[in-house]
Amino acid sequence: MPMSERCDAPSSEPSSRRTGVSATLAANEALERKRREGIPVLPMAFGEAGLPVHPALRRELADAAGRNGYGPVAGSPELRAAAAGYWTRRGLPTDPGLVVAGPGSKALLFGLLLVIGGEVAVPRPSWVSYAAQAALTGAGALFVPTRPGEGGVPDPELLAGAVRTARQEGREVRSVVVTLPDNPTGRLAEEATVRRLCEVARELDLLIISDEIYRDLVHEPGREVHSPALFAPERTVVTTALSKHLAAGGWRLGVARLPEGTSGRALRADLLGTASEIWSCAPAPIQRAAAYAFGEPPELVEHVDRSRRLHAAVARAVAARFAAAGCRVAEPQASFYVYPDFAPVAGRLADRGVRTGTGLAGLLLERYGVGTLPGCAFGEPASALRLRVATSLLYGESDEQRLAALDAADPVELPWIARSLDRLEQVLAEVTAPEPALAGAGVPAGV
């Protein structure tokens, strides 16, 4: 799909000349408006962890409120050391001098794409912002499909072909992004795929950017994440953040692990130069709390464990509802996303006038208050009847409910979560029923 093909995520925000408000954030704002109007909603568009920040982490931030200096562009020495320890404990020995912190891993990814330059190969589907950021740098993204049943890593053979073709056309492709585990699919690529991707990257001299923000949210205990930094350490940048496993998205704190060696150090210097001109440093009080978090004290480790179990239980339950309605849906393996495909019920959707992912997401949002994002937001063709469904905002509307969900042996039995699942089942049954349940229940105006 060419980058210029329109993909309107359901939202009333005006779109930008260069890029619309990030599709996820825009859909979130649309749902907030509906909620304020008193319309019941199933908020499943937005990739927010849906849990309160752990009290110990809040306390660290509160204690650091006096930190007002800019400090080093790369982040405080204590934060860099803590992040290095975090990676070292995951089999990636890390020099703190190669860690760069920033106001979110999103900002770090943008900085990396800007300094690397050239086009970037990204998986199809992949997180909305990779391609949007590539467009902002003026270069653009080269979408490469993932292997069937996997997610987050472009099929290495297709990648090799696509990069060679692009280069023959005179286009510069310099990097490839992978997401391990993946958003939007909630899947974790196989070790063999990652190994092969590293070989191809080496053959083609591509830098690998491995977004591992969901790394600590793999559902199956003990299942390993195979980072490309294991197999191609000289060319892999790894990023992560506090946003997902520690539910601190609004704090804006990410870290990048740059490769060792001459080119890694040059890349770090470039990234710091750019960082100093765009954001100066990550917020200082939050750096202090992040240093504590990346130190992984037992109370946070236990908290992340419980969060992971909750994410797994609810994602599995949501996937089951889509499967029951006739969708094709892979078992969620990590994070809090489900990625159903409505292709098997395409005929019934067509009866309702729905022929695109955007139309489907629009119908769900406008008619049923069910927020999701269409596959096209993730680089899929407009005709793909796939949705990214984020399951983590179903945990409750108050911190009391969310903490109860975190504590529950079987969270899907909690009344408010069960009600949401029932509502989802009912909506999906209606949308995929052999005949439209109501006359005029097609796509609402303006979608």
Added chain:
Amino acid sequence: MPMSERCDAPSSEPSSRRTGVSATLAANEALERKRREGIPVLPMAFGEAGLPVHPALRRELADAAGRNGYGPVAGSPELRAAAAGYWTRRGLPTDPGLVVAGPGSKALLFGLLLVIGGEVAVPRPSWVSYAAQAALTGAGALFVPTRPGEGGVPDPELLAGAVRTARQEGREVRSVVVTLPDNPTGRLAEEATVRRLCEVARELDLLIISDEIYRDLVHEPGREVHSPALFAPERTVVTTALSKHLAAGGWRLGVARLPEGTSGRALRADLLGTASEIWSCAPAPIQRAAAYAFGEPPELVEHVDRSRRLHAAVARAVAARFAAAGCRVAEPQASFYVYPDFAPVAGRLADRGVRTGTGLAGLLLERYGVGTLPGCAFGEPASALRLRVATSLLYGESDEQRLAALDAADPVELPWIARSLDRLEQVLAEVTAPEPALAGAGVPAGV
């Protein structure tokens, strides 16, 4: 000066392919290293306010530590309303819907330059990051000298000529940046200059970006800042932040006030689209504290008043030391900067082998531990023997000293500040003495 001409601020950081680590941040890091080595330093390179954050503001941040959601890209409604009130009280009635918050006004300025596109006219001299950001967007900066004795606003007649010439050469110049009051000169442009700039901007259809981050630090009580938003409201973006008058640079919180009307709303939509892909939102807990700050409770107003008096007293005393050493130096009118010109003692510097601003800053840093930034970091020619001297890190090395400085009736009489001023006087006397004080006291190796 063409953008490609090297201006090496004294620093051992590796330079970047696209841009070095921001000159101010790099010099700061170099001084920190010297300090850690036990070398006495006069840290006057870095534009940090040098004061602790007010306890009430710290308390607000601590109380907001539980805020972990992303929230709207533009910032929370309470923050936008507070910022609108702040501007309204300054004669700029503001619709909260036209306020956009971000992680520092630096990030907002970058986002604006990116979405506006084209070259940007900037004053010569001007803050290091405007031109660096313009380079990152791929367009570049057009330096236009300020009127003699003023700072922060390109001479409007020269601007008109430069833009017309550039356009005849096929270059697109779409915007102009002004800094009111100014960094690096510490001067406040005259009302007539601002009015004329607005006329020229209208004639040439230039957007005006008015960086008013030092607005609340004008030394003379009651002296008005004449924002271009008063005279060209349809085309002026105003930015400010918590970094300077509230000394919270490391918190990373800025706000922009977009123009009303169709093009202002389109610019806002573009800015939000870009913001959502680069930084998502300003840090949520800090947004809460910023809402409190922009509400201007009496304890903060009183604190800013005291800060302003301290900045004025020390900047004046530092300027006097440079004047006594034979430099040409305009009276500081705002902020905590002094901008001396060593041209009258150029011959004596040449005797020491110093013929450039970089050489001068390097001599002061490497031989005397006196950190400043050369004029070329602000767009001046390499031969300009001008320095930006930031005076705010002389207030003390501990919060106790800094608070004593804030409370003192005559802060320059405090022993640690007096000692710094004496040391500066002695260094300047030595550097500008008729004969080099020591054989071999010229430019040290590597500078």
